[in-house]
Amino acid sequence: MTATPSGTVASPAGDLNTSDKKRCPQLELAANWSGDNARLIQDAIDKYGRCSWKAGNPPQVRPYAVFDWDNTVIKNDISDQTIFWALRNDKILQPPGRNWHNTSRYMTVQGAVALRRACGSLAKPGKPLPTSTNLRCADEILSVRKTQKTTDGKAVFYGENQRYMQAMYAWVGQIMQGYTPAQLRAIAAEARDAALSAPIGATQEVGSSTETAWIRYYPEMNDLIRTLKRAGIEPWIVSASPKEFADVWGPGVGVDSAHTIGISQVVRNGKLTGHLKGCGGLPDGSDAIMPYIDGKRCFINQTILGVKGARALRPMPTSLRPVLAGGDATTDVSMVLDAKGVHVVLNRNKAELMCRAYDNADKRWAVNPMFIEPLPKMEGTYPCSTTAFTDAAGNPGPVRRANGSIIPDQEDTVFGLTQP
Incomplete structure (x- = not known):
C-alpha cells in the first residue's frame, strides 16, 4: 500500500470482495493523482456507489458528491x-x-x-x-x-x-x-x-x-465526475460564481444546470436584479448569504436535501452528507469538511483549508497539487494555531477541530515541482 500525505495508510472499502470491486466503475486516470489519493477516492466510490447497494437498489437518500468549480474542476476562474x-x-x-x-x-x-x-x-x-x-x-x-x-x-x-x-x-x-x-x-x-x-x-x-486569458478543464476531474455518475453517485457543482456562469460550464464535465448551485439572483419582470436568493432563514434578508464557506453548506442542504430554515446552516447527520467533496480554497472549507467518504483538496496554499487537510483528522483527506501549473512548496508553515481562521466579523484566529482543540501549524507537503 502507498502512504497518504500524512503518513497513514488507506483502508479497503467496506466489506467488498474482489469480484464485487471489479464491478465498480474505476477511475481511468488514477495514475495522475498524487500519492494514495486515487485509492482514497476509489474506496469511497466502491463503498457508496451502486456496486455496494443491496440487491442493486439505491439507498433512500441517493448518494451525491459536491465540487467547487473555479480552480477545482478547471484551472483558473x-x-x-x-x-x-x-x-x-x-x-x-x-x-x-x-x-x-x-x-x-x-x-x-x-x-x-x-x-x-x-x-x-x-x-x-x-x-x-x-x-x-x-x-x-x-x-x-x-x-x-x-x-x-x-x-x-x-x-x-x-x-x-x-x-x-x-x-x-x-x-x-x-x-x-x-x-x-x-x-x-x-x-x-x-x-x-x-x-x-x-x-x-x-x-x-x-x-x-x-x-x-485562458481556462482549461482538468481531465482528472472530468474522469472523476464521470466515474461517480457511472457508480450512481450524483455529482453537483457548488460554485461561488453566478449560477448562469456555472450552468454554461458544467456540461463540459457532464453536469447539467439542474445539478448546478451558484450565486442566484432574484428575477423580476424576467430580468436579473441586484438581489440574491437566500438560505438559512437569516433575519437580515436574502442578500446576506451566498454559496461561500458556511453558505455553501446551507445551499447544499437546502437545494439537494430540501432542508429549510436555520437547520440548513448546520451539518447534517452522516447519512445525509455528500460521499465526496472537492475544493481548493477557504470558500470550500465547510462543504469539503462535511464529506463522509473522502475530502478532495487541490492545493492553492489557502490557509484554513490546508490546515484541515494536512491535519487529516479522519484520515480521509486527499491532498493533490493542481493538475496544471501546480504551486511549488510554500515557504514556512500554515499559521493554523494563530491566524488561519477568519470569523464572521473578519477577525483572524486559530483553526479548531470539531472537539475544540487547536490544529497545530502545518508544513506544506504536497506540491508541484519547481520549474527550471
Whole structure:
C-alpha cells in the first residue's frame, strides 16, 4: 500500500470482495493523482456507489458528491474570465439611477462614489458602459473585482458575515443586473469559448491591465465526475460564481444546470436584479448569504436535501452528507469538511483549508497539487494555531477541530515541482 500525505495508510472499502470491486466503475486516470489519493477516492466510490447497494437498489437518500468549480474542476476562474470579456465587449450595464449602491447592500460610500465618478456619465441607466474604450471606468470596475478596493485604495465593501458572504464574489453577478438569465448565459458562453480557445499562458488587455486569458478543464476531474455518475453517485457543482456562469460550464464535465448551485439572483419582470436568493432563514434578508464557506453548506442542504430554515446552516447527520467533496480554497472549507467518504483538496496554499487537510483528522483527506501549473512548496508553515481562521466579523484566529482543540501549524507537503 502507498502512504497518504500524512503518513497513514488507506483502508479497503467496506466489506467488498474482489469480484464485487471489479464491478465498480474505476477511475481511468488514477495514475495522475498524487500519492494514495486515487485509492482514497476509489474506496469511497466502491463503498457508496451502486456496486455496494443491496440487491442493486439505491439507498433512500441517493448518494451525491459536491465540487467547487473555479480552480477545482478547471484551472483558473470563470467569474474572472466572464467579467474580463464583458469589460472588453461593453456588456456591463449602468446601474439603476447611476447609483452603485444598487449593486450591493455592502458597498461603501467611497466605493459607490468612485464608481460613479468613473462610469456615471458614460451611459443611461440600463445601457452598456463603454468599458472597451473608457479605461478609467474599466479600471475602476476591475479594481473592485480584483482587490475589493477603489483604484485609490479605499475599501469598497463592508459589513457582510464573512462565513456566509464574500461581497466581491456576489458583486460579479449583481453588476450584470438588467439582463435576462438567458442573456447572461449567452455572455458567459462567449467568455467560455474565448477562454478555452486561448493558449495556456495567454494574456489579454482589460482596461489598462494585463490579465489571464485562458481556462482549461482538468481531465482528472472530468474522469472523476464521470466515474461517480457511472457508480450512481450524483455529482453537483457548488460554485461561488453566478449560477448562469456555472450552468454554461458544467456540461463540459457532464453536469447539467439542474445539478448546478451558484450565486442566484432574484428575477423580476424576467430580468436579473441586484438581489440574491437566500438560505438559512437569516433575519437580515436574502442578500446576506451566498454559496461561500458556511453558505455553501446551507445551499447544499437546502437545494439537494430540501432542508429549510436555520437547520440548513448546520451539518447534517452522516447519512445525509455528500460521499465526496472537492475544493481548493477557504470558500470550500465547510462543504469539503462535511464529506463522509473522502475530502478532495487541490492545493492553492489557502490557509484554513490546508490546515484541515494536512491535519487529516479522519484520515480521509486527499491532498493533490493542481493538475496544471501546480504551486511549488510554500515557504514556512500554515499559521493554523494563530491566524488561519477568519470569523464572521473578519477577525483572524486559530483553526479548531470539531472537539475544540487547536490544529497545530502545518508544513506544506504536497506540491508541484519547481520549474527550471
